[in-house]
Amino acid sequence: MEFLNASVIPYFNYWIYVVLMMIGLHAMITKNNLIKKLIGMSIFQTAIILFYVSIGVKTGSTIPILEHHHDEGHAETAHAVAESGDHHAEETDHEKSDHGNNEHAIEADHGIDPDHFANPLPHVLMLTAIVVGVSTLGVALAISQSIYKDFGSLEENEILAKIKQGGPGVDV
Amino acid sequence: MSEQLPAIILLAPLFGALLTGLAGNRDHRRCFPILISALAVSFGCAIALLVQVSQSGPIDYFVGGWNTERVPLGVGIQLRIDALNALLLVVITTVALLTAVYSFRRAGEENTEKTPQFYMLFQMLCVGLLGITVTADAFNLFVLVEVSSLTSYALVAMGSKSRGTVAAFNYLIMGTVGASFYLLGVGYLYMQTGTLNMAAIHEILADPAFGKSSTVFVAFILILVGVWIKMAFFPLYGWLPNAYSYCPSTTSCLLAPLMTKVSVYVMIRVMLSIFGADWVFQSLGWSHTVVWLAVIAILAGSVLALAQVELKKMLCYLIVAEVGYMVGGAWLANHWGMVGAIYHILADAFMTLCLFIAANIFIKHCRADRIDQLEGLFKRMPLTSTGFVVGALAMIGVPPTAGFFSKWYLLRGGIESGQWGYVIALLVSSLVNAVLFFRIIEIAYFGKNPAESHDHAHDEDSHQGQAGEATLLGGEGRPATVIPLLITAAIVILLGVFNAPVVEIIQQALEGMPVVGAAAAAR
Amino acid sequence: MKWFGLIATVFTGILLLSAVPDFAAFGDPDSPANGGLGDHPSVSQYYITDTYTDTKVPNIVTAVLADYRGYDTMFETVVIFAAGIAIFAILRSFSGPVAPSHPTAIDTSVEGDHQRIIIGTTCRVIIPVIQLFALYVVAHGHHSPGGGFQGGVILGASFILVALAKDLSAALGRFSEKRYLALGSVGILIYAGFGLLCVALERNFLDYEILHRIMPATDPIMARSHSMLGVEVGVAFTVTAIMFAIYANLSSKGRLEQGF
Numbered sequence: 001m002e003f004l005n006a007s008v009i010p011y012f013n014y015w016i017y018v019v020l021m022m023i024g025l026h027a028m029i030t031k032n033n034l035i036k037k038l039i040g041m042s043i044f045q046t047a048i049i050l051f052y053v054s055i056g057v058k059t060g061s062t063i064p065i066l067e068h069h070h071d072e073g074h075a076e077t078a079h080a081v082a083e084s085g086d087h088h089a090e091e092t093d094h095e096k097s098d099h100g101n102n103e104h105a106i107e108a109d110h111g112i113d114p115d116h117f118a119n120p121l122p123h124v125l126m127l128t129a130i131v132v133g134v135s136t137l138g139v140a141l142a143i144s145q146s147i148y149k150d151f152g153s154l155e156e157n158e159i160l161a162k163i164k165q166g167g168p169g170v171d172v
Numbered sequence: 173m174s175e176q177l178p179a180i181i182l183l184a185p186l187f188g189a190l191l192t193g194l195a196g197n198r199d200h201r202r203c204f205p206i207l208i209s210a211l212a213v214s215f216g217c218a219i220a221l222l223v224q225v226s227q228s229g230p231i232d233y234f235v236g237g238w239n240t241e242r243v244p245l246g247v248g249i250q251l252r253i254d255a256l257n258a259l260l261l262v263v264i265t266t267v268a269l270l271t272a273v274y275s276f277r278r279a280g281e282e283n284t285e286k287t288p289q290f291y292m293l294f295q296m297l298c299v300g301l302l303g304i305t306v307t308a309d310a311f312n313l314f315v316l317v318e319v320s321s322l323t324s325y326a327l328v329a330m331g332s333k334s335r336g337t338v339a340a341f342n343y344l345i346m347g348t349v350g351a352s353f354y355l356l357g358v359g360y361l362y363m364q365t366g367t368l369n370m371a372a373i374h375e376i377l378a379d380p381a382f383g384k385s386s387t388v389f390v391a392f393i394l395i396l397v398g399v400w401i402k403m404a405f406f407p408l409y410g411w412l413p414n415a416y417s418y419c420p421s422t423t424s425c426l427l428a429p430l431m432t433k434v435s436v437y438v439m440i441r442v443m444l445s446i447f448g449a450d451w452v453f454q455s456l457g458w459s460h461t462v463v464w465l466a467v468i469a470i471l472a473g474s475v476l477a478l479a480q481v482e483l484k485k486m487l488c489y490l491i492v493a494e495v496g497y498m499v500g501g502a503w504l505a506n507h508w509g510m511v512g513a514i515y516h517i518l519a520d521a522f523m524t525l526c527l528f529i530a531a532n533i534f535i536k537h538c539r540a541d542r543i544d545q546l547e548g549l550f551k552r553m554p555l556t557s558t559g560f561v562v563g564a565l566a567m568i569g570v571p572p573t574a575g576f577f578s579k580w581y582l583l584r585g586g587i588e589s590g591q592w593g594y595v596i597a598l599l600v601s602s603l604v605n606a607v608l609f610f611r612i613i614e615i616a617y618f619g620k621n622p623a624e625s626h627d628h629a630h631d632e633d634s635h636q637g638q639a640g641e642a643t644l645l646g647g648e649g650r651p652a653t654v655i656p657l658l659i660t661a662a663i664v665i666l667l668g669v670f671n672a673p674v675v676e677i678i679q680q681a682l683e684g685m686p687v688v689g690a691a692a693a694a695r
Numbered sequence: 696m697k698w699f700g701l702i703a704t705v706f707t708g709i710l711l712l713s714a715v716p717d718f719a720a721f722g723d724p725d726s727p728a729n730g731g732l733g734d735h736p737s738v739s740q741y742y743i744t745d746t747y748t749d750t751k752v753p754n755i756v757t758a759v760l761a762d763y764r765g766y767d768t769m770f771e772t773v774v775i776f777a778a779g780i781a782i783f784a785i786l787r788s789f790s791g792p793v794a795p796s797h798p799t800a801i802d803t804s805v806e807g808d809h810q811r812i813i814i815g816t817t818c819r820v821i822i823p824v825i826q827l828f829a830l831y832v833v834a835h836g837h838h839s840p841g842g843g844f845q846g847g848v849i850l851g852a853s854f855i856l857v858a859l860a861k862d863l864s865a866a867l868g869r870f871s872e873k874r875y876l877a878l879g880s881v882g883i884l885i886y887a888g889f890g891l892l893c894v895a896l897e898r899n900f901l902d903y904e905i906l907h908r909i910m911p912a913t914d915p916i917m918a919r920s921h922s923m924l925g926v927e928v929g930v931a932f933t934v935t936a937i938m939f940a941i942y943a944n945l946s947s948k949g950r951l952e953q954g955f
Binding site for chain 2: 710711713714716717718719726727728729730731732735736737738739741742745762763764765766767770771773774776777778780781782783784785787789873876877879880881883884887890891894898899900901902903904
């Protein structure tokens with residue numbers, strides 16, 4: 001229990017990421033079916049995304065977009081309070097005049113407190129990692145489709161057996 | 173314009189790929205000139221950069237111009253060219269250019285309807301490899317590793333052999349694990365340092381407080397294992413032999429010399445530029461363990477190569493052994509070991525290219541890929557055989573080829589650090605290489621020439637080729653395949669003869685570094 | 696293999712967990728990554744405090760993505776493009792048995808007809824809305840979550856929806872193979888072109904600031920903002936094209952015909 005309180009609960013996200021990642025890695029190594037391997041690969045990559053995003057979390061912060069600075073309860077300035085009313089409308093309908101107001105608000109309230117916004121860098125990095133993951137998965141699916149066309153199976157042991165026999169469709 | 177070279181060197185093949193996509197589909201004959209001119213521009217940039225770096229020191233290039241006084245280091249992405257990667261840039265562009273010449277018409281035959289796509293992937297692979305080499309940003313390196321990996325999976329899977337697709341699948345799984353480990357390692361570093369720029373991370377890690385940090389330790393292991401998978405270091409080599417031997421011939425000529433070498437470069441870059449030589453060799457104190465792993469890799473690669481009957485498979489296992497040389501050399505923790513490892517990256521790229529081109533020509537003309545089917549080949553193809561023999565001698569380590577000098581430096585490093593296991597492994601491996609290649613040379617040179625059985629194949633080739641070609645060169649392959657082979661063979665010898673200036677440039681790259689710098693060696 | 700896999704997995708897991716107690720606490724605003732180390736403020740703090748003065752873009756993620764780390768993003772687009780070309784290269788087959796012109800898989804009974812009418816009509820109404828929304832997501836990436844990748848995926852999905860609701864040839868009629876391959880190249884060409892334009896004006900690659908010289912009525916800071924929109928459009932082109940390319944090739948085993 002002490003261990004749980006001291007090293008698991010404060011780092012809950014990191015424990016979950018390791019568990020997820022190991023599920024993925026285990027599937028990639030031991031599963032016989034190629035598609036199951038790919039599912040493992042997706043879990044594996046997603047776990048890394050969880051890890052990175054966890055790094056960038058700050059307690060009590062909001063998403064790193066400056067307009068939201070004012071309408072999430074961090075309204076320290078009277079200026080921002082007066083303005084917070086039309087901010088919800090702005091979400092859907094971003095009119096020019098509103099935009100102008102906002103710019104003004106940000107400039108008036110020049111000192112931006114970094115603690116109020118989540119760390120933007122991990123988000124950017126993970127956008128890249130997601131894209132890479134999608135691309136890899138796409139190519140992997142294409143390759144497994146091409147394997148199925150040649151061997152008529154997606155089970156690894158059957159494919160290996162066919163390669164050993166040098167059966168039909170296998171040019172060695 | 174000359175200060176823009178670090179960007180232009182990889183933009184040239186990128187624009188080449190895009191132009192191939194736009195213009196090549198309608199007429200496949202347009203692809204080849206685009207490829208050659210794009211790579212030639214890159215090659216010119218690489219030479220210019222090497223000259224510039226060796227004269228006036230490292231070049232820093234900030235993409236997006238984020239290097240004003242107001243902006244801290246690491247906000248934008250930095251490219252940095254020092255003597256180490258300038259050399260590698262020249263190697264990559266040269267190998268790519270030679271392979272491109274080799275691929276003339278060959279690529280069209282191997283991928284009839286998809287020639288433009290083949291050339292696009294070819295050029296994007298070059299973009300990835302060049303980008304890995306020039307970048308000084310740990311995360312950017314990951315993105316470019318993925319560019320080069322994705323294209324190489326596709327290039328391996330494109331072939332007509334169904335075993336190639338299975339090999340590509342394994343390659344993809346292993347490659348993804350490797351790249352993901354690297355990414356995770358960078359994440360651990362980012363968590364501790366708050367930056368992604370290599371120099372900035374290095375500066376922060378120099379603080380002795382990080383000497384015992386378990387996060388930095390795990391980050392290093394993750395990155396190391398990641399690049400070991402990518403370079404096929406011994407226990408993690410499983411994907412390599414099948415992927416390189418069942419892919420189309422042009423692909424194997426491009427991948428075999430470059431992919432593993434660039435991964436070795438990444439390892440050295442991470443060791444020296446991110447963690448720093450003193451952290452890796454002194455705080456960690458792992459050199460003995462890793463050198464012993466390298467010894468196992470060298471011996472295992474050599475033994476497995478002995479067991480092969482297919483020519484290309486044998487060469488693939490030799491690559492596994494060669495990776496052992498380089499990893500071992502880099503981890504000897506002294507000046508000459510590191511110099512030898514870096515010099516071996518250069519030498520091995522050309523040796524491997526030489527052997528793979530020759531092997532591919534043999535295989536194409538004999539319609540056979542087993543070693544015992546190469547009988548009487550040397551009489552029919554004297555030029556190709558000369559190229560092969562030069563590559564073989566370099567692999568064995570006969571002077572004055574480049575292979576001799578790289579082994580010489582590695583041995584010197586091994587002796588200086590007292591790693592006798594490594595020294596013996598190098599010698600044993602040279603002996604095994606000698607046995608392997610003399611066996612082939614014996615079969616091909618002294619074996620009787622079964623002219624009857626080969627005449628048929630020969631005739632077909634001369635029909636395929638231009639009319640004059642066959643009579644001019646006897647049984648040789650096309651000039652487009654033989655010329656790059658001979659150029660490569662010449663480079664292997666020249667790199668050996670002129671090893672002193674190259675080593676000087678490498679020493680310039682290592683200058684001032686603890687443990688591996690020349691000053692550290694003198695002490 | 697089973698046991699080896701389990702041991703390897705457990706070993707890796709323990710290695711990864713061994714570093715966890717050394718981590719900064721979850722959500723700590725002063726951790727090295729968030730708050731910086733000692734007198735080094737971290738780069739993320741710079742991004743939060745200075746993005747608006749540097750670029751006039753309120754969405755910090757967009758600014759970091761398309762400007763500070765725009766070089767990364769360009770290669771990210773290249774990764775997508777490479778994946779599209781890779782799938783084409785692996786799967787696309789031009790020969791082989793000719794497909795039946797009227798695939799047998801389609802249900803021709805009255806009930807099937809009804810279903811087709813309902814699905815077809817719904818899609819006809821909804822697809823323009825989806826596409827409009829995709830354009831909004833691309834264009835509004837400066838001010839709200841969104842940008843080229845997200846918008847591009849939505850736009851690509853709208854074409855996939857056409858293929859799902861009617862058939863692949865209907866979707867290919869709207870967005871043919873020649874066109875999507877070209878659009879994929881054009882997208883990166885736009886992105887790299889912005890970069891090269893900066894080089895032509897004697898600045899570093901992707902240093903958008905200098906583009907105010909050729910953009911009418913902009914100062915250097917707004918030039919950054921506008922160029923970011925430009926490169927996001929390029930990203931959206933490539934992503935749209937490649938998403939549809941991936942679907943089309945995977946769903947038809949590379950034949951681009953219905954009924955396989």
